[in-house]
Every structure is written in structure tokens, then in C-alpha cells.
Amino acid sequence: MVVILGIDPVSVIGGTVAVALFGILAGLVFMGVERKFAAHMQARIGPPIRQPFRDVAKLLSKDSIVPENAIPLLFNMAPVLALASSIVILLYIPLGGFLPVLAGYGDLILVMYLLTVPALALVAGGFASGSPYATVGSQREMVTMMSYELPLAIAVIAIAWRLAAAGIADPFSLATIAGTATGITVWSVAGPLGIIGFLLLLIVLAWVTPAELSRVPCDTPEAETELCGGLLVEYSGRNLALFYLAQGVKTVAMAALAVALFLPWNISWYVALSPNAALVADFAFFLLKLMAVIFFSVSVIRVGMARFRITHVVSIYWGYLGGLGLLGLLCVVLDAYIGGGGML
Amino acid sequence: MSFLPAIPEVLRQFLKRPATNIFPAKYLPPSVTKYLQSVQEGKAAIHPPVETPPNFRGKILYDRDTCIGCKLCIRVCPANAIEFLPETKRVRIYVTQCIFCSQCNDACPVDALHMSDEFLLADEDRYSENMIVE
Numbered sequence: 001m002v003v004i005l006g007i008d009p010v011s012v013i014g015g016t017v018a019v020a021l022f023g024i025l026a027g028l029v030f031m032g033v034e035r036k037f038a039a040h041m042q043a044r045i046g047p048p049i050r051q052p053f054r055d056v057a058k059l060l061s062k063d064s065i066v067p068e069n070a071i072p073l074l075f076n077m078a079p080v081l082a083l084a085s086s087i088v089i090l091l092y093i094p095l096g097g098f099l100p101v102l103a104g105y106g107d108l109i110l111v112m113y114l115l116t117v118p119a120l121a122l123v124a125g126g127f128a129s130g131s132p133y134a135t136v137g138s139q140r141e142m143v144t145m146m147s148y149e150l151p152l153a154i155a156v157i158a159i160a161w162r163l164a165a166a167g168i169a170d171p172f173s174l175a176t177i178a179g180t181a182t183g184i185t186v187w188s189v190a191g192p193l194g195i196i197g198f199l200l201l202l203i204v205l206a207w208v209t210p211a212e213l214s215r216v217p218c219d220t221p222e223a224e225t226e227l228c229g230g231l232l233v234e235y236s237g238r239n240l241a242l243f244y245l246a247q248g249v250k251t252v253a254m255a256a257l258a259v260a261l262f263l264p265w266n267i268s269w270y271v272a273l274s275p276n277a278a279l280v281a282d283f284a285f286f287l288l289k290l291m292a293v294i295f296f297s298v299s300v301i302r303v304g305m306a307r308f309r310i311t312h313v314v315s316i317y318w319g320y321l322g323g324l325g326l327l328g329l330l331c332v333v334l335d336a337y338i339g340g341g342g343m344l
Numbered sequence: 345m346s347f348l349p350a351i352p353e354v355l356r357q358f359l360k361r362p363a364t365n366i367f368p369a370k371y372l373p374p375s376v377t378k379y380l381q382s383v384q385e386g387k388a389a390i391h392p393p394v395e396t397p398p399n400f401r402g403k404i405l406y407d408r409d410t411c412i413g414c415k416l417c418i419r420v421c422p423a424n425a426i427e428f429l430p431e432t433k434r435v436r437i438y439v440t441q442c443i444f445c446s447q448c449n450d451a452c453p454v455d456a457l458h459m460s461d462e463f464l465l466a467d468e469d470r471y472s473e474n475m476i477v478e
Contacts, residue, residue, distance in 0.1 A: 037358070039362070040357070040358050040362060041354040041355070041357050041358045042354075042357065043357050043360065043362050043363040043364070044363070044364050045362045045364045045366065047371075048371050300351060300355065303354045304351040304353075304354045305348070305350065305351075
């Protein structure tokens with residue numbers, strides 16, 4: 001086995017290809033399922049689940065038009081960057097019973113930074129389109145990014161801090177948080193007050209997800225009724241297909257992050273299974289959890305609400321959700337002091 | 345004002361049957377003509393359309409024997425869809441031209457014109473037998 005700089009290239013490359021394929025396929029399937037959910041919530045039947053595959057196939061067969069005012073290099077690079085960075089996020093997140101491909105090379109803080117990269121690629125693409133609609137969309141996307149960063153950071157910090165307070169080593173590692181190897185999670189560490197705090201943070205994270213994914217009610221950057229598609233207004237053909245795939249992969253990544261942070265349970269912790277059967281069962285259960293996260297924090301919110309104005313996005317995410325997150329963090333901190341975390 | 349009132353409603357609707365009538369099939373078939381062929385061969389079945397409401401204005405019905413050739417329908421027709429045939433003193437109605445306003449029905453002194461329930465009137469030829477009522 002060849003090892004370069006502590007990495008075994010064969011397994012990393014193989015794992016990356018597998019995760020990329022999984023991300024793209026699962027992204028498209030979940031987008032189809034999500035559209036089905038939304039349709040049934042609106043008392044419609046909706047498109048067949050394979051519709052996103054057809055959409056992508058159609059877009060890939062079309063010409064990519066680069067507008068006259070655009071900067072072609074940036075304009076064409078942004079979709080590739082968005083898809084690539086979305087896949088990179090998945091490399092750091094545990095998928096069911098599988099440890100992250102790059103476990104040990106990056107932790108939750110890195111994932112938080114990486115989550116902004118697809119959005120930044122969208123912003124760059126929007127500014128490079130040379131369209132006033134896309135420019136306004138890009139500005140709004142940046143404002144949205146700044147808005148959801150605080151509640152997301154609070155939720156992440158609270159979990160890592162509680163694990164650290166309980167004396168668990170390496171609390172920012174996603175493998176530790178998901179308890180893939182140990183079976184120890186924040187829910188088993190926290191006392192009653194801490195559980196209330198984490199439930200509040202779970203609500204906060206459920207509302208951060210649509211902002212992260214630019215779905216209704218936070219689709220202000222796209223705003224098809226006011227900005228005709230905003231960021232994506234000039235994109236067509238292959239480039240739009242890449243953004244579409246990136247959106248799917250990002251949905252999976254965000255849901256997988258939510259699962260790793262707050263819903264980390266695996267079937268194999270409770271039922272004795274042979275190692276291979278455990279992997280399959282855990283992975284199937286993981287997909288089920290992803291679907292549940294997408295149902296509640298994408299579909300229900302998307303169908304049940306109208307779009308926020310961009311000023312509302314800021315006040316809701318900084319004010320209300322930030323406040324709710326701080327309240328949750330306070331509960332968690334008090335819980336650690338009362339319940340006697342190992343280190344305090 | 346209640347907080348997020350649509351969300352319970354959305355969850356309730358998720359558990360109900362969709363209101364959509366799946367006519368003619370649940371999803372668009374890859375080829376409509378092939379689908380219609382297989383329906384004619386009896387291999388597939390068309391889901392029935394929604395029932396037409398009372399007083400529905402579909403394809404026009406013409407009773408030749410009652411008609412007295414008074415031309416009143418031609419005078420009221422806003423779409424010029426009705427033609428007079430002098431040799432038989434009867435009318436001919438072009439369905440592709442008709443706007444289904446039903447004014448000729450109201451104007452007819454002998455009640456020779458009626459609106460049917462038939463509304464699936466797509467055709468490739470605007471002068472086909474199905475598109476002309478005499």
C-alpha cells in the first residue's frame with residue numbers, strides 16, 4: 001500500500017469517486033422526492049421522482065449561452081466550483097456507519113467554512129454574468145450568508161462545547177460528534193436541561209437549512225417573481241445543469257450535517273448485526289434520516305411559507321433565531337454546570 | 345393572528361389524497377399517440393375526466409328536422425361559425441370556429457340547437473367530419 005503524507009491515495013481517490021457519485025445520485029433522487037412531498041402538501045400529484053434526472057439530461061443536451069457582458073472565465077468556472085465544493089463537504093461528513101473519507105483531516109469548523117464555498121461560487125457567477133438582476137441576486141446571497149452564519153455557528157459551538165465539557169477528546173471532529181465509533185452522542189451526554197437546549201438548537205438548525213440551500217422562504221437571491229431567477233438568470237444549458245447538481249449535492253450535505261449533529265443514532269448500536277449487515281442497515285437508516293430532515297426543514301417550510309424580504313432575512317436570522325440559539329446555548333451551559341460534565 | 349398557520353394545514357394535506365384528477369393517466373406517457381393506440385387496443389385504460397357541471401357548454405348539437413331555416417342563429421353568432429345552406433335551407437356549424445357562447449341556442453325559436461357535454465375536440469383536420477355539424 002502506497003502512503004503519501006499519511007494518506008493512502010487509492011482509498012481516498014476511490015472514496016472520493018464513490019462519495020461524488022453518491023452525492024449526485026442521492027441529490028437528484030432526494031430532489032425528486034422533495035418535489036413529491038411538496039406536491040402532496042399542496043394536494044397535487046407532482047412530477048415522477050425521476051424528473052430531476054430528466055431535467056439534468058435535458059439541460060446537459062442544451063447549449064450554454066455566455067452573455068456579451070459576462071466574464072467568460074469566471075462565468076463558466078462558477079458552476080464547476082459550486083459542484084466540486086459541494087462534493088468536498090460530503091467528504092468530511094460521516095455517512096451512516098461509514099466514517100468520512102477525509103476523517104482526521106478536517107473538522108466541523110472546516111465544514112462550516114466549506115458550506116459557504118458553493119454560495120460564494122454562486123455569488124461569483126452572479127457578478128460575472130454582467131446582468132443587473134444577477135448582481136442584485138449576488139448581493140442578496142451575500143446578505144443571506146451573513147445572516148444564517150450566527151445561528152449555525154451557535155448550534156455547532158454548543159454541541160462541540162458540551163462534548164468537550166463532558167471530557168470527550170477531539171470534540172470538533174464530526175466522527176466524534178456523530179459517535180460513529182463510540183456510540184456516545186450529545187443526547188446521551190446531556191441532562192434534561194441540556195436536552196431542552198439541544199431541542200431549541202435543533203429548531204434553529206432546521207431553519208438555517210433553507211437559508212443555506214436558498215430555498216423558500218430564503219430564496220430572496222433567486223426571487224423568480226422579482227429578479228427573474230436572480231443569480232441564475234443568465235445561466236443555461238450545461239452550466240445551469242451543474243448548478244442544479246450542486247444544489248442537489250448541497251441538499252444532501254446539509255441534511256447529512258444535520259443528521260451528524262443532531263440525529264446521530266445508528267441501528268447497529270441497538271441491534272446486534274454482522275459487520276456488513278450493520279453497514280447496510282446503518283446506511284439505509286441514514287438515508288431515512290436524510291429524508292426526514294429534508295421533509296421537515298425543506299418541504300414543510302417551503303410549502304408553508306412565502307418568501308422573506310431580504311431585510312426580514314437579516315432580522316429573523318440575527319434576531320429571532322440567533323436569540324433562540326443563544327437561549328439554547330445558555331441551557332446547554334447551565335446543564336453542563338449542574339449536571340457535572342467531566343471537566344467542570 | 346396565529347403563528348405559521350399554513351404549516352399544520354400543509355401537514356394535514358400531506359396525509360390526504362391529492363385533489364388532482366389523473367386524466368388521462370397519472371404521468372405524461374413518453375409518447376401520447378402510442379398511449380392512445382394502446383388504449384384503443386384495450387391494453388391501457390384512460391382515467392375518466394372530471395364530470396362536466398350542469399349547463400356545460402360543449403360541442404354543439406343540431407337537430408336538422410326541427411330547424412326551420414330562419415337564420416336567427418347566424419345573426420347572433422359572434423364568431424361567424426354558422427353557414428347557411430340555401431339549397432336545403434339548413435345551417436352548417438364549424439366547431440373549430442365556434443366559441444361555445446350558446447347564444448344561438450337561446451336565439452333559436454324552435455329549440456333545434458343544444459350544447460352537449462362533449463369537450464375532447466382536438467383534431468388534426470379542422471374540416472374533419474367531427475368538426476362540422478350539419
